[in-house]
Amino acid sequence: MATNPSSLDVLDSHISSGEAEEYISKLKQFEATLATYWKFEVVPAIFQQSLAETDESKFNYLDNHFGILQSWDSIVEKLNKLNASGGPDESYKLVFLARHGQGFHNLAHSKYGNKAWNEHWSKLNGDGEIVWGPDPNLTELGISQAKENAAVWKQELVNNLILPTKWFVSPLSRSIDTLINTWKDIVDLQKVNPLIQEKLRETTGIHTCDKRSPRRVIAEKYESKGLIIEPGFEEEDTYYKDDYRETVAEHSLRINKNLQQIFSEYPQDSILSFTSHSGSIRAQLLALGHRSFAVGTGGMIPVFVKATRHHNKL
Template structure:
């Protein structure tokens, strides 16, 4: 069941001019090595005429315009012909399936959620914080992704060589459900990265579990936690919500690390499972048009990265 974005998803996918300007003004804080742009005409989601509210990525085979064969052949050719300062990758960006916080938002509505319920752990019927788990629908959405990925593999989609996840359970469990029995997670060792977490602060559902809890649950399944990952969530604050431009800087830092630490030719197709807010700013960082993703949704992005000459 492909989950199309709802009105709120579309609204939350937009970037205000002030946030975009502030991000551009503060990029120098990163001392970033790489700049990013989209390679056009490979995926429908990058086209201005594609209506995100009507787009069904299952029916559209993840939005591929020509064929997976052409996309990956061109990806290989571009990396072979480019100099050392230019790298091409395709990212498959996935949003976690429905979590209990999403269910609660639907139950109470956006206004009541923002004014009251997001500060609490639950209502006596639903527990949605901190670090909520997937609902039955969210688990089903991951399974549907698994089915569609197998369809695309039969149409010559490649398997990524690197997997990354937000540290939240809803993202890690979506990654597991989407890729189970396609790859052996104990072999590919997905990396849990703090940078790819959801917008930080105020919303109690966006406070993560401790490192010990994450390690105990997901370490035996093959997941690796990045170096420097603190035991407690030192970033979450009850009284400050991360700005969009601040989250964009954080996502940029995550991409800088990927391009600095992965092989140009061997790691050209990469999976990242995160959140709606994370994907909004990931697309911004990569210079992709805003594109709303429903719960459990995925969007592929063909990226050209250029190393800055310092």
């Protein structure tokens, strides 16, 4: 049921040289304001997805043990050894970047095609048959994709993959419901308390599907299930604008700020789970120094990250 990336997914995952250069420029300006900051890079030869020769349109992580090039025993041992010997200004983490399962907006995007979707339909809440805004739900396929990931996680745990110790999720319902359906039978969500983070959300603005629900609605739906809303989370959506769409560079800088926070606040947690969106994963891969790689609805990509802390003289 999990789908390989569609042609739309591949198109949306790519980052132009101009977008990358704009991000680097914005990142340098941001870093110059900080006393300390993390620089991210990918540890090579761990996952197939980081290799230039891996075809993102054909690769299926479900059939390839998430894409490992070594055994999980070797990968976890390497992670532990690097963290033990790295010193205070080095941090290594294994991050699993999950995309939500198919939502009703994905269904509509496929129905109308990229041009009509971006120019017209994405600005509406529905077409009389499908409702996709604001904050659309998962389709039945989307729920099934999340459950399929749960089955694969269970199998890989048998193969000695280690569970994450922290879970982070976008505040949009499709991502939260994907997290719940993936993890509820593997861990006790009431104990691990996944953290709902504003900065993890999809590229925002203009597309009604990317406007989140009010805080009170999110709290009513999900706090009883063990999820926690981060401090400072506004009641209404202050990110979304009807007349402006966030750029790739702006989104990637937002994601970088989120990674800075996580690497600073969770130094002892070396395996992390993020559940978000295709645009968020595009931005995460750019921020982490990974090649662009399309992820289909309900898909997942793991990244072995090295972070080095730099110090400014302000």
